[in-house]
Amino acid sequence: MAGIYDTPEMIRVFLDEAEEQLQFLEQGILELEQSGETPEVIQKIFRAAHTLKGSSAAMGIEKMKLLTHEMENVLDKIRNHLLKASKPVINILFQCLDYLRMLKEDFAADSKDIKTDVSSTLDELKKVLSGEYEGKKRKTKDKQKGRGEEKKFENIEQEEMTVEFALDLEQQDLLEQAVISEQKILICNVKIPEESFMKTARAAVILNFFNELGTVIETVPNIWKIPDDADVSEFSYLFISQLDAKNVEGRAKDELIEVQEVKVLPYDIESPKLSVQSVKTVPEFVVKDADHNKSTGHERKASQTVRVDVERLEKMMNLVGELVIEQTRIAQVGTTLHNRYSSDNTVEDLLGISNHVSRVISELQEGVMKTRMLPIQQLFNRFPRMVRDLSESLNKEIELILEGGETEMDRTIIEDIADPLIHIIRNAVDHGIESPEERIKAEKPSKGMLRITAFTQENHVMLTVEDDGDGINLQKVKESAVKKQIMTAQAAESLSKHEIINLIFHTGFSTSQTVSDVSGRGVGMDIVRSHIDKLNGIIDVETKPGEGTKFSIKLPLTLAILTGLLVKVNGETYAIPMSNVIEIVRKPENELESVNGQTVAVIREKVLPLIWLHDYFNVSRGKKGKNVFIVVLGVAEKRLGLVVDELVGNQEIVIKPLGSYIGKAAGFSGATILGDGSVACILDIVGVGKMASNRKLAKVNNE
């Protein structure tokens, strides 16, 4: 094992890199399956496999090296059209991918002890390799190897430009490297005039010329081995260069003297017979050329990075939070002073400075926040494979569309939203999208569509998961709810459409007849809800029978600093996370209605239960005005109206814990410090909702 690579830092770097390459592999194989064997895709997979091979060899993971090596062989065959990327082949490639992951995990757990057995996969790969095309391939390879040692002269048939180079392993490796680094491999045939003297010397001059343009790998005949006075007038050079064939040919013609003819052609490294295949390979190289440009552009974009412990970022975030608060205070004191000493220039200055500082601070805050943000793409990357495997096992055809992967979110939120999203996607694939037969019967394309999008909306990120399946069967939901004793048949009948949909978030709910591997245990949507609760998010479900279902999740950009709506209840200020606020409505008191002892308000044709915090705080509701302010709140799928005395405005607030002495206070998630230095409690909307339903229960029980 390579000692210097054993340090924890190296191992971490390797693991990170391996993960990245594995993702490339996964993407590549998926693309291969979907869009067939285009040179770009193969190249992508090949490159990933090769990088993995190199780094795993360096880390001494023998099994990973072997596996990637065999993968390379198979990919190589696909690239050279010796093997079709058929379903079984792709499945084996996926299998390899899984094993590579396992190897990586093993290595991460204990670098000295890798348990995963790859021999079966290796055998599979070898089986693929020794398929019907194998005979042909072996022969050419053996031939090459055999000659590698002997270095015999080869005939050069000029008409067809068929040149066979005898390459030893090292040279072959050089060529492979060149392909991977996207350099061009060219073959140059040079004809030296018959009447020239010292042809070999001339050939050596030409060799030097080519060496300036690139690296000559081999020449035929080998000019170092033939006698100086050998009468050979044609030489072939195999060389690697950044330049393309035309360019080289042009320069050779311009700059070489005493040559009769120069021909430069691309060389296909696995097909020494250029005659027929060269026609095919040329356009391939053109494509590669474009790809080459793209990839260099990409490299330029890849910025330099520093790995920083999340805790340090957290600390910075807290400090910035503190700054934000103090700045608000400075601004307030400034305004007070200005009112008091309006003629004083110093106060003017202070206000100016305060304004400037507040701009800088908000930029700083944004900057620090950005350091914690990651594109959601890294989460999206997990989906194609998942959906593919699921649809495979369920015999469904599904087209997955991912949009907005560049949307950035706080990394903790990305981590926490992964599980709920996966649940929703699994549900959509399992319950939502029908089997191809059913879809055809319903006059829909047999291929189902699953669209996952992410986009930023003001201070929030919206995530939607949309399928064009059968929609949620409301009747079935109702029946299941009754059957699972979540509610009585009577109660179920009186529910609105919206309320029925929300039943799916109930613990223990499932409409699936059978518990499958995928879903049906009735825990899925419950988990989704609790996760989204935790993130202060909102979830909405829209469904149309026969047309599909759409889940929309609204999440805050970050958890540390949030925009809060400040309200007053009984003279005390409270902050409500803006992400939970849907709208604020003013309603005349006499328009409120009472249903089953619960005061409700009809807002936008939805009936909302109203909550007076006063009741829970044991203070009087205050004097009755003509109008009441209702803050419409959403927590996950629930909606409720909070009646407040006064609206103060919104402000950036930093969440501070109440501390372990107070512990959990029902209805509060923490506290924040306002501009005037006083403390305001942050309402925990989930808790408020719970308080309300508990109270309702208690009331029912009392009766």
Place this chain on the structure above:
Amino acid sequence: MNELLDVQYVVYELANEKYALKISDVYEIIKMQKITVVYNSKPFLEGVINLRGKIVPVVNLHKRFGLHNYTTTKLTRIVVLKSRDEMVGIVVDRVNQVVKFSDIQPPPEMVAGIDGNYFEGMGITDEGVVSILKIDKVLYE
């Protein structure tokens, strides 16, 4: 109880009775300020304050001991303590002085109507007797 005699104590008043705390337990003494109520929490919790960016809970000892509730005057102070690694404030009617006791007696069963178990002992000074509180017990039990 000899080691207790070497320690300095902060003497403060609750409803005209003198109490004391070990000076090492006291983190800071600040003037009375606006206390934000936290509803649905511990019954004798007065609320929370902002101590230079930190949220500190404040306990009402008058309520805790069933004394006549305090009225805020110019002398009212919040004594911020460190108890079990957590900062907690207590509202006191006034802070008198820092003293060393000449003698400390074990507490009687009841001290001014409060269970004697809450006290470390009775400190004797020239000006009278001061009850020394077991603050952890008072705050957490």
